[in-house]
Amino acid sequence: xxxxxxxxxxxxxxxxxxxxxxxxxxxxxxxxxxxxxxxxxxxxxxxxxxxxxxxxxxxxxxxxxxxxxxxxxxxxxxxxxxxxxxxxxxxxxxxx
Amino acid sequence: xxxxxxxxxxxxxxxxxxxxxxxxxxxxxxxxxxxxxxxxxxxxxxxxxxxxxxxxxxxxxxxxxxxxxxxxxxxxxxxxxxxxxxxxxxxxxxxxxxxxxxxxxxxxxxxxxxxxxxxxxxxxxxxxxxxxxxxxxxxxxxxxxxxxxxxxxxxxxxxxxxxxxxxxxxxxxxxxxxxxxxxxxxxxxxxxxxxxxxxxxxxxxxxxxxxxxxxxxxxxxxxxxxxxxxxxxxxxxxxxxxxxxxxxxxxxxxxxxxxxxxxxxxxxxxxxxxxxxxxxxxxxxxxxxxxxxxxxxxxxxxxxxxxxxxxxxxxxxxxxxxxxxxxxxxxxxxxxxxxxxxxxxxxxxxxxxxxxxxxxxxxxxxxxxxxxxxxxxxxxxxxxxxxxxxxxxxxxxxxxxxxxxxxxxxxxxxxxxxxxxxxxxxxxxxxxxxxxxxxxxxxxxxxxxxxxxxxxxxxxxxxxxxxxxxxxxxxxxxxxxxxxx
Numbered sequence: 001x002x003x004x005x006x007x008x009x010x011x012x013x014x015x016x017x018x019x020x021x022x023x024x025x026x027x028x029x030x031x032x033x034x035x036x037x038x039x040x041x042x043x044x045x046x047x048x049x050x051x052x053x054x055x056x057x058x059x060x061x062x063x064x065x066x067x068x069x070x071x072x073x074x075x076x077x078x079x080x081x082x083x084x085x086x087x088x089x090x091x092x093x094x095x096x
Numbered sequence: 097x098x099x100x101x102x103x104x105x106x107x108x109x110x111x112x113x114x115x116x117x118x119x120x121x122x123x124x125x126x127x128x129x130x131x132x133x134x135x136x137x138x139x140x141x142x143x144x145x146x147x148x149x150x151x152x153x154x155x156x157x158x159x160x161x162x163x164x165x166x167x168x169x170x171x172x173x174x175x176x177x178x179x180x181x182x183x184x185x186x187x188x189x190x191x192x193x194x195x196x197x198x199x200x201x202x203x204x205x206x207x208x209x210x211x212x213x214x215x216x217x218x219x220x221x222x223x224x225x226x227x228x229x230x231x232x233x234x235x236x237x238x239x240x241x242x243x244x245x246x247x248x249x250x251x252x253x254x255x256x257x258x259x260x261x262x263x264x265x266x267x268x269x270x271x272x273x274x275x276x277x278x279x280x281x282x283x284x285x286x287x288x289x290x291x292x293x294x295x296x297x298x299x300x301x302x303x304x305x306x307x308x309x310x311x312x313x314x315x316x317x318x319x320x321x322x323x324x325x326x327x328x329x330x331x332x333x334x335x336x337x338x339x340x341x342x343x344x345x346x347x348x349x350x351x352x353x354x355x356x357x358x359x360x361x362x363x364x365x366x367x368x369x370x371x372x373x374x375x376x377x378x379x380x381x382x383x384x385x386x387x388x389x390x391x392x393x394x395x396x397x398x399x400x401x402x403x404x405x406x407x408x409x410x411x412x413x414x415x416x417x418x419x420x421x422x423x424x425x426x427x428x429x430x431x432x433x434x435x436x437x438x439x440x441x442x443x444x445x446x447x448x449x450x451x452x453x454x455x456x457x458x459x460x461x462x463x464x465x466x467x468x469x470x471x472x473x474x475x476x477x478x479x480x481x482x483x484x485x486x487x488x489x490x491x492x493x494x495x496x497x498x499x500x501x502x503x504x505x506x507x508x509x510x511x512x513x514x515x516x517x518x519x520x521x522x523x524x525x526x527x528x529x530x531x532x533x534x535x536x537x538x539x540x541x542x543x544x545x546x547x548x549x550x551x552x553x554x555x556x557x558x559x560x561x562x563x564x565x566x567x568x569x570x571x572x573x574x575x576x577x578x579x580x581x
Contacts, residue, residue, distance in 0.1 A: 086196045
């Protein structure tokens with residue numbers, strides 16, 4: 001039983017860490033989105049610069065930020081997330 | 097009637113039906129009916145999990161309403177729609193493993209099971225069940241209306257006939273197949289949504305003569321169409337940002353999404369789902385809303401927003417492909433409706449009937465009740481949808497905001513704050529729902545933000561303060577059961 005309690009602690013520690021990663025990612029996501037949109041887009045629309053035909057602010061804040069976030073999500077999941085068993089019973093030979 | 101368009105749509109329905117029937121095998125052969133019918137026996141793998149989440153999340157408003165608004169407002173609305181990107185990773189990361197582990201420990205099948213075990217309170221269960229039933233019912237009606245209107249505009253059938261066709265096709269497989277049928281059909285639907293978006297985006301850009309050309313035409317019409325502030329410059333940064341609560345991080349408080357965070361098989365599935373889900377939701381939201389904006393350069397002068405997407409599709413694609421692409425909004429609508437239907441049914445059968453009316457019901461009675469309740473809800477939504485209210489997107493968002501205000505803190509603190517107690521949860525739910533309805537009626541968009549923001553804050557304050565105040569009382573009356581932290 002003691003083993004089980006310890007295992008649970010460890011699993012929850014991992015879960016808490018991953019939840020925090022989620023929050024950090026959202027903060028990065030929001031900053032990129034907000035910063036580019038209103039940093040580059042607040043001037044007169046007639047004098048915008050364009051990237052690939054799209055207004056600069058839009059390209060960075062919506063298209064590029066999406067790609068950056070996608071890469072960050074892959075990185076987090078592949079390298080920072082850990083696989084843990086969900087069941088209480090000993091059913092976890094296949095994925096630890 | 098344009099048969100070349102309708103045939104792919106019919107094919108799509110046939111595929112969905114077959115998947116649904118196939119899933120119903122599991123319902124007939126299972127030895128634990130409730131877990132199978134309402135949770136698919138917790139067997140979802142990564143791809144299915146990702147697709148069922150985005151398909152449930154992406155609704156009529158992503159494919160019909162949203163692009164319609166983007167058509168009028170310009171790129172500013174695309175910016176707003178990108179607040180939905182976190183829905184792809186945030187929910188699974190934050191509810192994540194902890195929710196999966198605890199839900200298994202509690203043997204929870206519904207979100208309410210989790211709340212019931214965590215807070216040990218009848219009031220929490222009743223408030224939760226009633227909010228799910230009320231808010232999701234209205235949301236479902238909005239989707240139903242959207243589905244019927246879409247069929248109406250594509251086939252030329254009358255609204256009533258269209259509604260009937262749509263309703264029957266959804267009801268049959270949900271009633272017989274349960275959650276597994278919902279999740280598997282949603283996988284097909286999710287793929288259709290994703291592929292449809294990409295095809296239509298490419299075709300739209302080609303039809304408009306390339307992106308630079310389209311953008312310059314928009315600038316020539318009204319430069320504000322390509323600004324982040326909207327065509328009329330009415331989209332303020334704070335208003336647009338507040339959608340991060342409504343459709344981004346707040347999604348964590350949506351029962352139809354949260355329940356999926358307890359339905360997957362193992363951590364590997366969850367990891368895959370985060371990656372696939374982020375890609376799919378970003379592509380669909382960005383793609384569909386950009387399409388809405390670009391449509392303005394190709395087909396100017398469309399008066400009714402909801403018609404933009406179907407009209408554009410028929411304009412820029414050959415009929416057979418158009419039919420395939422138009423299956424996407426159909427898929428989005430069906431996949432939202434079927435999840436809501438099964439969720440409302442679980443709230444009634446599992447959370448109310450089994451908890452309070454008939455705790456000792458036999459397996460057979462539960463089965464019968466589940467089938468009948470699901471059928472009855474389905475039929476009553478049809479009656480509701482026969483005289484439809486306008487403005488699809490807002491009706492849909494209304495239930496988003498209401499549910500988030502009710503559920504977000506009881507779920508989040510229930511998982512991560514061991515001192516949170518039932519009094520905190522009850523007051524948070526009551527304050528959340530009450531203030532949402534009051535703000536929505538009396539003072540919508542207070543302080544220039546979407547209505548959801550203040551109720552979510554108020555319910556946070558209520559949860560924390562009341563939990564703190566009653567902490568001693570709970571300890572002394574020895575009701576404090578266990579800490580999960």
